[in-house]
Amino acid sequence: MWRQPKTVWSVAFACVIAFMGIGLVDPILKPIADDLGASASQVSLLFTSYMAVMGVAMLVTGWVSSRTGAKRTLILGLVVIIIGAGLAGAQDSVGGIVAFRAVWGLGNALFIATALATIVSAARGSVGQAIILYEAALGVGIATGPLLGGWLGGHSWRWPFWGVSALMAIALVAILTTLPATPPSGRRSSISAPLKALSHRGLLTVGITALLYNFGFFTLLAFTPFPLAMGAHEVGLIFFGWGLLLAFTSVVVAPRLQRRFGTLPGVVGALVGFALILAAMAIGTEHKPVLVIGVVLAGAFLGINNTLITETVMKVSPVERGVASAAYSFVRFGGGAIAPWLAGKLGERSIHVPFWVGSGAVLLGVAVLLTARREIMAVDGAHAHDTPEEERPLEAAAVTVGDA
Template identity: 75%
Template sequence: MWRQPKTVWSVAFACVVAFMGIGLVDPILKPIADQLDATPSQVSLLFTSYMAVMGVAMLVTGWVSSRIGAKCTLLVGLAIIIVGAGLAGLQDSVGAIVGFRAVWGLGNALFIATALATIVNAARGSVAQAIILYEAALGLGIAAGPLVGGVLGSISWRGPFFGVSALMLLALVATWVTLPAANEKPHPTPISAPLKALRHRGLLTVGVTALLYNFGFFTLLAFTPFPLDMSAHGTGLVFFGWGLFLAVASVWIAPFVQRHVGTFAGMVGALLGFAVVLAVMAVWTEHKPVLVAGVVVAGGLLGINNTLITETVMKVSPVERGVASAAYSFVRFSGGAVAPWLAGRLGEESIHVPFWVGASAVVVSVAVLATGRSFLRTAFAAEDEEAGEAEPLATREEAEGVTVASA
């Protein structure tokens, strides 16, 4: 699995840097607010603009890549990230940073939507091994983002932005040199395909479930640094623990959970556990050890749920997996766009309320998932009959020839 061509490693490296962007700004939220005299809700717009643009852009990524090819799509996405991240670091107002963070989100959408298929097509070995490489890159990026953000942010809040821009420039050069141009004739995808896919009740149910639990996810990510009130380096270490546990849970714990309790029960258990963690953080918000422990534990629960729900998306809809992934990402990132601003605004009134709202949204997500269970039975039929007979995630995906998945 580890003896791969240069193409795979260059795209995997770019994936690490791309996924760093999710948590990279976490350690510098409070420094930005302090130095630019901004409120928590204003600074949290760095998440909102990034996620909103990335979600909307997911509707057109398939249309773009099916016309200009995977290599061009990757390079365009990387170039946009370089520009967006670099210019964000040069700004002196929160509004301008938020604007260029949105540009960054556009580039991320183009890159992420194409990266997995590229790795699977170029990798040696099985499809399952290629997916594990991708998941490893995803987990490493999510874990490294807060750590790098904390280290560079302790020097200056501008450091993380410039760091990502420089790393992405290296990734762009590596991808340009190592990735061959596709020889296949393009098969254009209609721009309306993702929206039409949402007519399927099962896919829509899973998407709305993800939208709601993302309220909790991004409340944790975007608001916790304020009551935590630590240095950029300290906050980075806390969220490094969160990302590391998320990565471990995504790759190793989620398949174990699926084999022993099933996909549906695994998702419900992880979501309810996450709701409990947020409720505990709501009660003891003034106690830093509780917040630190809550952040790290939540990483594991989110890792389990993310992996299980992604497999469900790939199986529940009759449309092509790339189209299903784009439709699902569009819906779920809506939660990621609204939650950071809402949490910051509520937190200006009471530091406890954002966590209560996040916990409530996650509980509602479980209710939504339960109402659509009949439409999802094709995804969990085997698990419902006998959880112990469920196959590991990687084995199923290999058998089905998965080449596209949601990040």
């Protein structure tokens, strides 16, 4: 799995930087609020605008990529991220940051969706192995993002935005120089294809589950820095530990759990474990050690969920992978965009409530997932039919984004 062509490694490197952008913002949420006189709910809109635009954009990434080719779509996404992140750091109001964070979300949708399609198609080995490689890049990016954000944010909350812009410029050079030309595929994807794919029960169920799970995920990500009330360095180190554990379990633990217990028990166990951690954080919100331990341990369950859910989306429906995962991402990100804002709004009333709501939403997601247990359990039967990816054509379409 680790002996891959140069193309795969250059795209994976760019993915690492792209995923840095998720956790990079965490350590500077409170500094932005303090410096610009904003509330927790206002600052959480940095996530909401990012997620909403990304979710809607997932409907058109396949349409764009099938007409321009994977390489051009990757380059376009990187350029948009460079512009969005760079200008976000130059703003003097929360509204301005939120607006350019939305631009950043558009670029991320174009880049990350096409990046996984490229990795899956160009990597040696099975679909599952390619996904693990992708999740490794995701984990490294999410782990190092908060650390870099805390270090740069210690100087100014603007620096992390400019840091992402600079790193993405390096990734752009890597893609330009190592990725061969990828002309448009013969099949052109329609914008309505992802919406039609949602008629498949298994795919829609997984999407709604992820939407509900996002309420817990963004309570952890977007709201926890406020009750922690620590500096950018400290918050960055805490979420660095979270990201490390997420990376380890997504690459090492998740495949083993899947082989031993199956996909459905693995996802259900991960979500229930995450819900229990959020409940513990709701009870002990006023105690910082409880929050710190909860954040770090949550990474273990999130890593397992990320890998298993990603592979499930790739295999649960009969439609093309790109179309299926674009539909899934649209439901998950578009519908879940309210989660960061809601967590901040609830937190202004009581610091305990967001964690309770997040825990309840994750458990509701488990209940929804179990309604399609027959379709989810069928995913495990697909492992026997995995074939080396070099035998498959490039699917220049949107694919799932793990938990970006």
